[in-house]
Amino acid sequence: MPVLPKIIEGKFIADTIKDEIAVEVRKIIASGKRPPHLVAVLVGMDPASESYVSGKEKACKQVGFISSVYRYPEGISQEKLLEVVNFLNNDEEVDGFIVQLPLPEGLREDVIIESIDYRKDVDGFHPANAGRMMKNLPCFLPATPMGILTLLERSNIDTEGKNCVVLGRSNIVGTPVSILMGRKAKPGNSTVTLCHSKTKNITEICSRADILIAAIGQPHFVKADMVKEGAVVIDVGIHRIPDNTSPKGYKIIGDVAFDEVMKKCSFISPVPGGVGLLTIVSLLQNTLKAYRKEIYP
Numbered sequence: 001m002p003v004l005p006k007i008i009e010g011k012f013i014a015d016t017i018k019d020e021i022a023v024e025v026r027k028i029i030a031s032g033k034r035p036p037h038l039v040a041v042l043v044g045m046d047p048a049s050e051s052y053v054s055g056k057e058k059a060c061k062q063v064g065f066i067s068s069v070y071r072y073p074e075g076i077s078q079e080k081l082l083e084v085v086n087f088l089n090n091d092e093e094v095d096g097f098i099v100q101l102p103l104p105e106g107l108r109e110d111v112i113i114e115s116i117d118y119r120k121d122v123d124g125f126h127p128a129n130a131g132r133m134m135k136n137l138p139c140f141l142p143a144t145p146m147g148i149l150t151l152l153e154r155s156n157i158d159t160e161g162k163n164c165v166v167l168g169r170s171n172i173v174g175t176p177v178s179i180l181m182g183r184k185a186k187p188g189n190s191t192v193t194l195c196h197s198k199t200k201n202i203t204e205i206c207s208r209a210d211i212l213i214a215a216i217g218q219p220h221f222v223k224a225d226m227v228k229e230g231a232v233v234i235d236v237g238i239h240r241i242p243d244n245t246s247p248k249g250y251k252i253i254g255d256v257a258f259d260e261v262m263k264k265c266s267f268i269s270p271v272p273g274g275v276g277l278l279t280i281v282s283l284l285q286n287t288l289k290a291y292r293k294e295i296y297p
């Protein structure tokens, strides 16, 4: 019997969660309190970062959060940026903030991230949050891995005892999602293999996966011959490629060759309309938790 693929409804899931958050925000405002406030610090003019930050602003507006963007030119000094972080750490009207990565050359991302108050680190990149995630303690989870878990959970995909293969070991996606999928938790409890550029026999490893998470940064890297019949495929990649048929002159594709892979799998997340939408939603969820001091009372 051929498997009928089910496209994971990223937009529906994201909209549902945003509606849930909006209800909470209306209750907060009705009780006479100020709404949650999320700040993004944006250095330079990277188009992908600009687009992510504008998506974040739009989402904040949709749910009723206050949203601010602090913009700085590429030449900002490390000291000045640390001052900005320190100011936001101490601003009681700010519940959570992110410093949009990547930072321009010359700025030390690790130093900047470690200077963020971990209680306002809604991106979940501070070592305190990363360490707590490792230990399965309450923490801010990094937005994209958290979004992947949400997609799996809200699509009722069972992860327990499954073989999960993660392609890519970046600090923001591959490594944390591999930890989360292997944790004693739900979603989680998978047996995880983490692949990277030095992995041998990657096609063979992928073709054994019940759940395949592609965060490799290579357009259409995952082909049908790498996917097991009936597997769940989560595509994290985002690539803008020229397309004369589109009014914008480009289209967005992922790390997975969607058309051929979808014929083999049980579930697949589309690009666009999948993980990317949930990344922003995770940031909203973390900001609401920061506002309520749910994780760090």
Ligand SMILES: NC(=O)c1ccc[n+]([C@@H]2O[C@H](COP(=O)([O-])OP(=O)(O)OC[C@H]3O[C@@H](n4cnc5c(N)ncnc54)[C@H](OP(=O)(O)O)[C@@H]3O)[C@@H](O)[C@H]2O)c1
Pocket: 144, 167, 168, 169, 170, 172, 173, 174, 195, 196, 197, 198, 199, 202, 215, 216, 217, 218, 236, 237, 238, 239, 275, 276, 277, 279
């Ligand atoms: N949807 C979202 O919200 C979202 C969020 C973040 C990122 N993204 C997208 O996700 C993709 C991955 O981004 P990232 O920042 O996580 O990754 P990244 O920093 O670009 O790292 C890529 C990872 O893939 C591995 N890799 C690259 N080429 C490979 C190959 N041919 N064979 C095996 N492994 C290979 C690298 O191995 P080494 O470690 O050995 O170099 C590295 O671990 C990008 O397309 C990015 O735009 C999407």
